[in-house]
Amino acid sequence: MQAANNAIPFSREKLMNQSEKIFNHICPICNCTYTEPFFKTNTFIQKCINCGMVFDTKEALDQRYYKDRQHKIKADTLRARTRNIKQRLKLLKKYLHGSSLLDIGCGEGTFLKEVQSYITYAKGIEPDFYYANSAQILGLDVIQGFVEDIKFPPNSFDIVTMFHVLEHFQDPSGVLKKIYLWLKPGGLLVIEVPNIASPYAKYKGEGWELITPEHKFYFSHCSLNYLLKKYSFDILDMKTRDFDQYRIAIGKNLRKLGINFGKPKPQKPKKPEAIRELSNDYQSADGKMVPLKRIRRTIQLPLKAFLGWLVLKFNRGDHLFVIARKSEK
Template sequence: MLKYDKINGLTKACPRCGKISDRVLTAKLRRGEGIVYHCPSCDMGYLDSKPFDVKAFYETEYRKNVSHKSDSASTHAQEMFDIYSRFQKQRLNHILPHITSETEFLELGASAGQFLTHLQGKCKRLCAIELDRDCCNFMAENFNFEISSDFFTESKFADQQFDIVGSFQVLEHTTDPVSFLKDVHSALKPGGRAFIEVPNLYDPLLTTWNVPSYNQFYYHAEHLFYFSEKSLREAASAAGFQKDQMTVRFTQDYNLLNHLHWIMNDGPQGTCEIGLSDIQLQGHNPQLTSWLNEQLSSLNEAYLQKLADSGQTSNILIELVKET
């Protein structure tokens, strides 16, 4: 169940439907200041905060505020690539079946290239849009991608179309999600596919487990929107995608041990690597260690499937097909 409060008559109009909501999901963010409201009509969370120059912020400032370590405030392109390039299996499982040697692929918000690098040698073209200058320089120095540091409509790709467009953990950062998805629609060839991944408003640590400190950890100033399946489908429909050409998958990246750590300690693990990795405990008794790892891995698979079946996972991946 989604938790919300009503605070001293605070209200805010939903950016999507315009209806006034007094449901406050949080008034305390992990980073920055603002209030996150929930629209019961759209089933979407939205941040009320001071406006800012999105392009300027993501060009130079964003990575100064974000890290894969719980006790660190910043990161850089090489570090991001080294960590996150190892954890792309779920996305690849859904996308690789649609890849051929003739595929032209565009990623919007490519970060340091940690996903695109897995498609090298498999596609005809690999193209990246990324606002962060450090990441663009890193990709240019290390990979043979076509790169732009501009928004899609202002980029060298604006008048081109692609077989597949991917965008992972980006839509929630945009000031106008429908406009962003319209750009995705425009960037696709007829019959082309888009894969859009966002954090799930119904994250199990918020809903099923209601971990107190996770509420503040989850909401932060860089996420302007928080999507459910309903609100994500409606945004895609408003952008021009047909309802019968949408497939939603509930995906969970962090493992059972990560959730147990949050539940028992009311706080994160020291680094994301532990929670994103396969469960492999280290012990001095090989037989017992092997047995326990097998049991935990089996339980982890069952737990992740239960989360997916209930729609309470960390992420939602929507596959969109453009009409022919």
């Protein structure tokens, strides 16, 4: 693409540092001035006493960060994404027939590609040049740009989806107002965001992998409910979900259920690939080579699947999945 060739050179670290400017602690959702630090050791992340929203008070990342990341998608990442998207589709299927859909932050277009067979017309918006270009090469209708700058006539879509996007905006309220206009009466908004109130997020605290400078907002069941109702969406369904829940480690699944073994430990640096392969794959006391990794996997998989199922059954997942509707009027 022309634009991709003219990409502005940037450094991730430099753009991350730009976000150090601290804003005041007024809740951006309900304008309440009563907030408190969400973590004991970090005052950047505040929680609103009124609406319960948890938000990062630092300035949002520069837009160039989202434009020029030059993501290269690895094959196994893409496989995991496809599995994940199939799970989402399972939850959405009954709402999809004969509809027009807009996917905001569509990435490389995996969801758009999969959803095409269920609906009449699917469109995507993606700020990242590389992702948008990859999707366009696949023949998908994707606009490269930021949702804040894009215009559609009112009542354009039956469904708008945003998977792991809402938490990145500096002004999620403004985006929700736009989506409300774009949706037809009775149209659906489908959102997935990290769940700051999940037992695993609580266990990990500041070390939770989803606490990152890229995220401005951290939603819980309560605060997302507040935000959607404020913009006149009726919530049809709100549940928790996990990526590849059946494959997540046994200990991690237990922690998601609230069963903890002491405090979180700092992460150890990973061993080089070759050493890991040797120590994990083939080992035996009498010198015979036994495929330990394969045996372990065979034993652990049903247990992981069962625990993964329990996490979802008891609504303990790390991601909130919401289907909301614009009123019919």
